[in-house]
Amino acid sequence: MAPTLDVREIPGEPFGDILAAATDLDDGETLVLVNGFEPEPLYAVLTARGFAYETERIADDEWRVHITRA
């Protein structure tokens, strides 16, 4: 099962936790990020670090970002 990180449960600024989880990914592994809004600022950070992402909207207040090593 793909590792999942629910950002809605992280108090305050989640970037550190997201990056830590993404850095732990093996090649071919996917991290699923669950968020309450579309995390647009994250995209630039992921791209700069060599990650690819795909976002799907599950509900009005639930977005899932699938992160893999590019």
Next chain:
Amino acid sequence: MSVVPDDIDAERGPPMSTPLRHFVVGLGFLLAGLAVGGLVAAGVAPGLAVLAHVHLLLVGWVCVTIMGAMTQFVPVWSGAPLHSRRLASAELWLVGAGVAGLAVALLAGRVAWLPVAGSLLFAGIWTFGYNLARTLARVDSPGVTERHFALGVGFFALVSVLGILLALDFAVPVLPVAGVTHARLLAAHATLAVFGVILTTVFGALYQLGTMFTQTELHGVDVHLRRVEEVGYPVGVLLLAGGRLVGSPPVARVGGVLVVLGALSLGVVLGRKLLETRVPRTPMLSRYAVVAGALLLWAVLAARTWVADPLARSAWFGPAGVAHLLLVGVVAFVVAGTLYHVVPFIVWVNRYSDLLGYEKVPMIDDLYVDRVAAVDFWALLGGGAFVALHEAGAPGPLAVVGGALALAGGVLFAANLLGVLWRHSPQPLSRVVLGRLVGPADAASQGEK
């Protein structure tokens, strides 16, 4: 009628201009920070808005006010002239632009702008630190307050280095370095900022302010408690932050215990002074009473959590829900209480002190509106309490109501202090803030240069 030269020269002008300008700019950031906090509570400001809220309030309001107060108090209390008033003026522009830029970048989600704004902020803090260090170096035998301020300046430098690394890491990956990840560096940055920069400075100032305005002295057990705090607290901050940086629970735990002991000691000393005093209650002292109570309560609550898990993301400032107890109950109230004295005091000295005995002049505490001070006290206290209860898991729209209440309190508080400047300052408000940018310098200042 103007009783001092109608001039604000950043370099050699009357001493009121530099600190007052810091305080007014700080009030602007206070309102902006409260507004962003309200949007966060209402759930309409996504993502990085929390960081904008934190930096607007803690850097924009609290640290800018601390910088202004230090440039005012260190020369007065320590008898050492400020190294450079020009640098003190420059620091405000740099820090102000840096914080504003940081907030805009965070709200707009433009992480690439963070290092740019961060660099301005970094430059401003180092300008301040250099100026203060040069000033403090002239003090012959530094007292307990100066020793705390020197440590505070050191923490300022450290926090800004970690801050600029974090900002940079958003735009260009620079972390992890030597096993230190973004998350760990962030934990150390936040720990050093709140407990190192802000509380060390606040504690140092309270030894002076808490005795001066209660007309009391440290005696008996106070002296021992001061010794515990003065040695244990800064060591504790370094260990707590260091432990979080390298991910070592035992180191962070020892640091956390020392921080709690230091906070308890200072809280008891301040509480004792407030109980001993016979001075009538002022807006300053009623706010300090909240500070003493909140600090003691926070220390008891934080102790258990930090012993159990000093590294947890949710326990940076104590258990869940206690961050606002510390940041509003202690930090905001000490800054608000102090401003309620310092702003009227500086204006009074410049405008009325020379007239004492010649004509009827108002007293310092006549310059602001008492009733507004009472209302903003309860609005901020209630607002902070609601947000803290929400954080602790209480149901209902507490965060939104609390945020709105705190914003209303902030508006009244700022209006009351700006009213002091508006009605009593020898210079118009625009010149207090902008100095020589508005209107040419008058003849007196031309002659001074």
